[in-house]
Amino acid sequence: MRKFAIVIHNHQPIGNFDEVFIDAIQKAYIPFLETLIKFPKIKVGLHTSGCLFEFMEKKKINRYFDLVKELVNRGQVELISGGFYEPLLFLLPEEDRIFEIEMMNEYLLNKFNYNPKGLWLTERVWEPHLAKSIRKAGLIYTLIDDNGFRKIGIEGDDLFHYYITEEEGYTLNIFPILKTLRYMIPYHPVEEVISFLKGSSKVDEILVYGDDGEKFGLWPGTYEHVYNNGWLHRFFDALSREESVETVFPSDIISLYPPRKRVYIPPTSYEEMEEWALPYEKQKEFRNLKEKKIDRTLIGGGFFRNFLVKYEESNKMHKRMLFLREGISKNSNAYTHYLRSGCNCAYWHGIFGGLYLPHLRDAIYREIITAERESKRKSGFYIEDYNKDGVEEIIYRNERFMLFFDRRGGRLVELDDILLGKNLTNVMTRYRESYHSDIPKEENPHDTGVKTIHEIFRLKDKDALKYLKFDLYTKESFLDHHLNSIEEIGKNKPCLDMYDYEISKDRLLFKREGLSKEFVIGKDFIEVTVSMSKAANFYVMELNLSIPIEDVEVVERGTSIVVSKKDRLSIEVSREALFRFEPIYTVSNSPSGIEKIYQGISLFLVFPLREEYNKIKVKLGELK
Secondary structure (H helix, E strand, C coil): CEEEEEEEEECCCCCCCHHHHHHHHHHHHHHHHHHHCCCCCCCEEEEECHHHHHHHHHCCCHHHHHHHHHHHHCCCEEECECCCCCECHHHCCHHHHHHHHHHHHHHHHHHHCCCCCEECCHHHCECCCHHHHHHHCCCCEEEEEHHHHHCCCCCHHHHCCCEEEEECCEEEEEEEECHHHHHHCCCCCHHHHHHHHCCCCCCCCEEEEEEEHHHCCCCCCHHHHHHHCCHHHHHHHHHHHCCCEEECCHHHHHHHCCCCCECCCCCECCHHHHHHCCCHHHHHHHHHHHHCCCCHHHCCCCCHHHHHHHCHHHHHHHHHHHHHHCCCCCCCHHHHHHHHCCEHHHHCCCCCCCCCCHHHHHHHHHHHHHHHHHHCCCCEEEEECCCCCCCCEEEEECCCEEEEEECECCEEEEEEECCCCEECCCCCCCCCCHHHHHCCCCCCCCCCCCCCCCCCCCECCCCHHHHCCCCCCCCCECEEEEECCHHHCCCCCCCCCECEEEEECCEEEEEECCEEEEEEECCCEEEEEEEEECCCCEEEEEEEECCCHHHEEEEEECCEEEEECCCCEEEEECCCCEEEEEEEEEEECCCCCEEEEEEEEEEEEEEECCCCEEEEEEEEEECC
16 A cells, blocks of 8 residues: 655744734635544644744634644644744754744644654755754655756655655654645646556555645635636545545554665755745856756756845845844743744745745844844944854944944945834845746736746736846945946946044944945944045935835925834934935746735935035934
């Protein structure tokens, strides 16, 4: 009898809208379990993220917990552990990744009286050193996409077995998740899926299906298909009746058969993720190579950590999180906020990743800044290469603000309002993505039927193409532009020369030949004085601020400008200036299609230079 393991992963990220959580719970997570409970012969491995557990507890959504408890007690569900707040484990220090796994283990024991044996890898991203951390956290197996196995030459029927790997002598059982099944379930007719499962009668073979619970009701068209049209009911019914296929837990297989052999899987994830991690200009080349069916061992694909290179905003969040970690203890409430800030979804972009979603990035920074407020870090300057680029940054904190300055361009890369729990500079650069050249100009009326999320490519926002624009540089603040014409605004990169610096109390002085910038940081303001020799007709200072579009209210008052009354934010200048304002909209892909997203505002303070030597003051502070 052939063995078939079904593993379902349910997760919603920290910071997602309540209505999205509720929609997923009511349309996908609970209906799946309600269908499963009708078929007592069917076994399923179930992973639920701590973010989702906490939301359901807060909202008193007891139905999910009741169903899970009953299914566990009936022996139908094997609970699977993971990092509690769904982090990418390899982006955390080892002691923290082990702590988060143990945190989930303890939660499952306390809530369901269940000791998990396996771990769900966040986004199914594997790095070899994780074997040690997972075993040290008390677990014996995980699941990795078959893509990683094919990279080392394991293909065909050899994927119908499990293997063992090790790191520093710590062994871990690993199961291949079959891409074929991921694309068949729940989209192909039930009969086709059953036929595939029956393809061999070897007793020690196991076929593993592991995928997101959102496929069963939340993704476009799936609720109608899976529940109203009865696909899941028919599938479980057919499995229950099929004598040649038996559903099992991964842990059952470990107790029945030894692993096929010892292997070492390189860093990997599912193929789509490895494509998204590549530079945009290389993604089509990667797809073309795969279509030519070149030996998979000869094609590498992208490496997840490349998202930290591809998107500066991702690296900033990650390194900001690690900088925070240095100042807190594991026994503090700040530590919990630190762990929550590692929730993965805001750190990457593909179809699913939420880097382009401001509310998810805001949530990460809110956790970081809340932890920072509770950490009681002393006021003053800190000199440290916090973003790990080989050049020291200058960091300043007082009771109200925390600022991160980069010597290249003497620019401000992050401005945290500690009291508000908000990064005021959390905007998104408009990057060129590989799919931008393929965006359909209108909907295809013949594009019908339920499809996998990877096959859906449509225009969600009809006017998105009007906002398609790409930036030449990362959108940060106090950027210096030297222009001969106002028409050049936004068409040239800022000056990013390396500055020398001096610090004293609440002052930071950047200096280079022909220009100096002195920052004074007060209790409720930041003032910069720029002294320069004339290098062009205009000096333009650029600020990029994450102010909600509904709160933007640009009102000029002589030498001052009110940017947001709600945030009580104003800018004052010491001399005549022109104020240019531009909303930042990105155009990005999502599960529901191509959409435009408001990211913040760009403010250009334009100063005509009439003298050979010029001195300009700009003050960013509270509206009085």
